[in-house]
Amino acid sequence: MTVILGLTGSIGMGKSTVARMFEEEGVPLFDADAVVHQLQGPEGELVAAIEARFPGTTDDKGVNRTALAERVLAEPEALQNLEGLIHPAVARERRAFLARHGEAPLVVLDIPLLFEKGGAGQVNKVAVVSAPGPVQRERVLARPGMTLAKFCQILALQLPDEEKRARADFVIPTGGSLDETRAKVREIIACLASPPNP
Template sequence: MTNRCFVLGLTGSIGMGKSTTAQMFRDLGVPVWDADQAVAVLYGPDGGALAALAAIDPSFVRQGIADRDAMKQAISGDSVVLAAIEEAVHPLVRASRVGFLKENRTAGLVVLDIPLLFETGAEDQVDAVLVVTAPEDVQYDRVMARGTMTPDMFKAIRAKQLPDDEKRQRADYVIETLTLEGTKADVTSLVKELRAKHA
């Protein structure tokens, strides 16, 4: 790593409590870069990805923002479209991450919140990986409780993600997110450990 700070990659499958855990790091004063949020900015008003998306297909931009439904529909019918979108968006996401790391290079510890960290090979961009996990039934209940997902949709998303047990095996740190209190205690302990080692 070229950064003076220690870069911790945070990942976990859908419904494992990753977003909640990321907020706990923020609450402890640790800068967090969120890959999903970076994409949301690129896809939003005046977003850096809009011109490239419109060049792929004009229907991908509607009313000044990216039309995710149009993109999903196009991707489902043509795998070449997904490759084109990724080729356009990934460098912009990478630039966002690099900018974040430069801005926070003296922070001592930073977190990169990357849902598909292992799937995209992003473990090469971090010093260590933290995987958040929960039992399968807890994961299912959490996702269904959102009210925006069907069992089939959940199954399809899980199929695209590395199995939880494999993620845990490849992680440097694992935190089980069964309770907020337990998760917060584990995050606090990890932050203290990493700051002590890499301050």
């Protein structure tokens, strides 16, 4: 039976780096963010619906994510409307991914808002990527176009790191070296993907 590992973590915790490490170890990875980018990119399935709901947030390159974020981050109802478009499309892609990899001993679902949006019930185990607060803040504020106000807005929508760690089956630290992080990833794979002893 395939073990489904949900991989999550707050903004700036190093989740994308950890997801790549699982992939490099041969574990099939479903990247929810990458799917959203595809759905919102040039000729993406959701572009027309998003433009209809939020006029002026798309162009010939697809959805202008900065403009869309500015429109929805401060308005819970607008964010809910956007999620109503995105979540069913991502769920459909996730089902197709799981069907394609039904024979794998372990698959990873990289889902940023796993706890916040009730996704924990769809996975067998949860791994949370975590780094110390100052490291997280430094990483996020180094991103192009990021401001302290925007960072605070995003954090307000996410479960606190401490709570995520408390609810996780595994915590993957990313505040140290890449080798330490990779060792933890390999330890989790060995734990979950190995056949049980008879």
